[in-house]
Amino acid sequence: MNNAHYELHGKVAVIRMDNAPVNGLSLGLRSGIVTNVRRAEADPDVHAIVLIGSEKAFSGGADIREFGSPAAIAEPSLHTVINIVESSAKPVIAAIGGACMGGGLELALGCHFRVAVAGSQIALPEVKIGLLPGAGGTQRLPRLIGVEAALNMIVSGQPVPSELLKGTPLFDQFTEGELLKDAIAFAEKVAIESRPLKRVRDLFATHPKADALFMFARNAVGAMSKNYPAPLKCIDAVEASVTKPFDEGIKIEGKLFLELYWGDESRALRHLFLAERRAAKVEGIAADVRARAIASVGVIGAGTMGSGIAINFLMAGIPTVILETTQEALDRGVKNISDFFEGRAKKGKMKAEKAASLVALLKPTLSYDDLSGVDLIIEAVFEEMGVKKAVFEKLDAVCKSGAILASNTSTLNLDRIAEFTKRPQDVVGAHFFSPANVMKLLEVVRGAKTADDVLVTIMQIAKKIRKTAVISGVCDGFIGNRMIGGYSREAINMLEEGASVEQIDGALENFGWAMGPFRMGDLAGNDIGWAIRKRQRAENPAVVSGAEAIADALCEQGRFGQKTGSGWYRYEKGRRNALSDPAVGAVVEAHRKARGITARKIGSTEIVQRCVFALVNEGARILEEGIAQRASDIDIVYIYGYGFPANRGGPMLYADSLGLINVVRAIEGFARQEKAGSDFWHAAPLLAKLAADGKSFNS
Numbered sequence: 001m002n003n004a005h006y007e008l009h010g011k012v013a014v015i016r017m018d019n020a021p022v023n024g025l026s027l028g029l030r031s032g033i034v035t036n037v038r039r040a041e042a043d044p045d046v047h048a049i050v051l052i053g054s055e056k057a058f059s060g061g062a063d064i065r066e067f068g069s070p071a072a073i074a075e076p077s078l079h080t081v082i083n084i085v086e087s088s089a090k091p092v093i094a095a096i097g098g099a100c101m102g103g104g105l106e107l108a109l110g111c112h113f114r115v116a117v118a119g120s121q122i123a124l125p126e127v128k129i130g131l132l133p134g135a136g137g138t139q140r141l142p143r144l145i146g147v148e149a150a151l152n153m154i155v156s157g158q159p160v161p162s163e164l165l166k167g168t169p170l171f172d173q174f175t176e177g178e179l180l181k182d183a184i185a186f187a188e189k190v191a192i193e194s195r196p197l198k199r200v201r202d203l204f205a206t207h208p209k210a211d212a213l214f215m216f217a218r219n220a221v222g223a224m225s226k227n228y229p230a231p232l233k234c235i236d237a238v239e240a241s242v243t244k245p246f247d248e249g250i251k252i253e254g255k256l257f258l259e260l261y262w263g264d265e266s267r268a269l270r271h272l273f274l275a276e277r278r279a280a281k282v283e284g285i286a287a288d289v290r291a292r293a294i295a296s297v298g299v300i301g302a303g304t305m306g307s308g309i310a311i312n313f314l315m316a317g318i319p320t321v322i323l324e325t326t327q328e329a330l331d332r333g334v335k336n337i338s339d340f341f342e343g344r345a346k347k348g349k350m351k352a353e354k355a356a357s358l359v360a361l362l363k364p365t366l367s368y369d370d371l372s373g374v375d376l377i378i379e380a381v382f383e384e385m386g387v388k389k390a391v392f393e394k395l396d397a398v399c400k401s402g403a404i405l406a407s408n409t410s411t412l413n414l415d416r417i418a419e420f421t422k423r424p425q426d427v428v429g430a431h432f433f434s435p436a437n438v439m440k441l442l443e444v445v446r447g448a449k450t451a452d453d454v455l456v457t458i459m460q461i462a463k464k465i466r467k468t469a470v471i472s473g474v475c476d477g478f479i480g481n482r483m484i485g486g487y488s489r490e491a492i493n494m495l496e497e498g499a500s501v502e503q504i505d506g507a508l509e510n511f512g513w514a515m516g517p518f519r520m521g522d523l524a525g526n527d528i529g530w531a532i533r534k535r536q537r538a539e540n541p542a543v544v545s546g547a548e549a550i551a552d553a554l555c556e557q558g559r560f561g562q563k564t565g566s567g568w569y570r571y572e573k574g575r576r577n578a579l580s581d582p583a584v585g586a587v588v589e590a591h592r593k594a595r596g597i598t599a600r601k602i603g604s605t606e607i608v609q610r611c612v613f614a615l616v617n618e619g620a621r622i623l624e625e626g627i628a629q630r631a632s633d634i635d636i637v638y639i640y641g642y643g644f645p646a647n648r649g650g651p652m653l654y655a656d657s658l659g660l661i662n663v664v665r666a667i668e669g670f671a672r673q674e675k676a677g678s679d680f681w682h683a684a685p686l687l688a689k690l691a692a693d694g695k696s697f698n699s
């Protein structure tokens with residue numbers, strides 16, 4: 001397939017890249033560019049060549065649809081394309097508009113001249129998927145815009161608006177007008193003036209204090225990118241642009257690229273990149289299902305979650321009504337919301353007028369009548385079925401037909417909530433994570449009767465409020481909280497068996513979790529789990545309390561975590577540092593004594609494996625039951641909702657990387673050491689089967 005078109009404009013050949021949506025450099029596009037450059041070279045009437053993309057993108061870089069396929073590495077490779085462009089005897093002008101990123105920018109750097117239009121985005125973002133620009137970007141960009149500026153772009157991966165690069169040698173001409181017309185005019189001028197072709201490879205990258213610059217960069221970046229080798233390797237590659245001739249620099253870049261490519265971190269980050277895109281697809285829904293229009297939103301409850309949820313919608317410029325039961329609670333919530341926006345303005349993250357205009361989109365109310373016109377309602381009241389029932393019955397009575405009624409419940413049965421209304425097809429779960437305005441994850445809970453267009457709408461609105469949404473079926477705790485059950489159980493069991501709170505958190509934090517389970521409990525509030533346990537016990541009185549009796553004992557002392565100044569740790573007033581507390585050790589000791597348990601030494605490997613494999617095993621069940629659509633969705637939930645180390649790609653990919661057979665063997669080992677009466681450790685049937693067949697979750 002040829003994804004590039006050829007047009008003649010007088011003596012200028014225009015090669016138009018055409019591979020929607022972002023001109024990913026697929027095999028078809030790469031071949032098309034080569035064919036058309038050759039054609040222009042062969043035509044004596046052609047004096048110059050313009051390479052242009054679409055309005056949306058010059059080129060967004062590699063075509064992600066080709067990732068992992070033979071087409072991705074088939075010739076002509078991007079290197080070959082760039083060499084052909086750069087060595088063309090006729091001037092090649094890149095006409096840059098829209099996204100010019102990754103391989104797209106590397107291709108533009110291979111052209112002899114560049115004309116850019118205002119509003120374009122320029123980036124080498126490879127570092128974000130654990131790589132470095134591998135088609136000459138680390139060698140050409142410093143030669144063109146200077147070592148320091150290039151280093152910043154390559155190490156951060158952040159897009160830079162073309163306006164900010166106006167006046168740099170990256171652009172030979174900057175236009176506010178019509179890109180193609182101006183690029184053709186520029187090409188004609190270059191040809192008429194017989195301007196020497198500017199090959200970036202022939203320039204020199206220099207810096208007066210290069211050694212000091214690289215040392216400084218390594219210190220700064222090394223400290224920030226502990227488990228991620230890519231940023232440091234980016235520095236190594238850019239350094240080669242200064243210290244080595246071009247061809248040698250390209251070889252070094254290639255070697256470093258491959259080291260990263262085959263490393264665990266890049267594998268994990270590439271997995272995550274693709275997983276995010278896959279997560280947006282809802283299985284079993286026809287492609288022509290259209291989203292409902294959402295012009296306004298209602299939030300019920302202005303507590304911890306309701307306030308954060310409202311902030312998300314306000315940030316997206318969507319008018320939001322927030323409802324509470326008392327003026328006091330309403331005022332408290334509104335204050336939290338306006339404090340957030342004021343804070344952003346004070347920190348210079350947003351203009352004060354903008355902050356004020358967003359707060360003005362909020363309509364606080366105590367009356368359900370104000371919800372009669374809104375398109376989407378998100379309920380975030382107390383986690384009690386009775387309260388949810390009252391709210392949903394009310395919503396059913398006042399909301400207009402077609403309004404979507406979403407619940408932020410963490411654990412309650414969404415299908416029961418839906419039945420409180422006469423429109424269960426409009427009811428869906430929208431499970432945000434705390435703090436709701438910060439955490440990227442949104443679990444969208446698909447009830448038995450949730451309509452397809454409701455799901456499509458929620459997935460779309462999630463994107464608008466910058467969340468990564470994952471579909472979950474209905475079960476106790478949905479994907480994330482259901483899995484965390486086994487993880488927390490193992491953490492507390494090991495506490496009972498002999499490990500300390502600090503040791504368990506330390507082992508998991510060394511593994512890369514943002515926070516160990518006990519620090520996480522203190523942050524979220526241990527009373528939440530306590531309430532859930534009490535509910536579960538009430539529903540099933542036969543359940544005998546195990547090691548979680550330790551958590552109950554702390555809660556009975558009012559140790560709910562950071563909010564009460566103590567939990568698994570103690571906290572000094574106004575501070576969040578978790579400090580060891582001998583009082584907790586005493587509670588643990590008393591518990592062990594009462595149950596006749598002799599403490600044993602538990603190593604870090606056992607701590608990590610028991611916690612993480614508990615997640616994996618439950619994840620396998622969730623997958624088998626169809627609660628999660630795909631293993632990579634589970635990885636997204638854990639990385640964006642629970643702080644699982646991104647460099648390991650999520651629990652399911654991590655298990656894959658170990659080999660599922662090894663996970664099963666470890667589980668069998670834990671089963672052998674399990675205390676009498678417990679049968680927690682059984683490999684889930686899907687896990688056992690995949691392991692036996694030598695397969696993995698993500699293949």
Ligand SMILES: NC(=O)c1ccc[n+]([C@@H]2O[C@H](COP(=O)([O-])OP(=O)(O)OC[C@H]3O[C@@H](n4cnc5c(N)ncnc54)[C@H](O)[C@@H]3O)[C@@H](O)[C@H]2O)c1
Nearest residue numbers: 301302303304305324325329380381382383409410432434
């Ligand atoms: N806190 C978390 O980490 C978290 C995370 C995800 C989901 N959730 C879920 O979000 C919901 C809210 O949790 P939260 O932590 O924000 O609780 P919260 O106690 O901070 O806030 C609940 C708010 O709802 C108000 N409220 C109670 N009944 C109401 C009614 N009938 N109408 C209007 N407002 C009412 C209360 O006044 C309170 O301000 C729960 O379902 C919870 O399970 C919580």
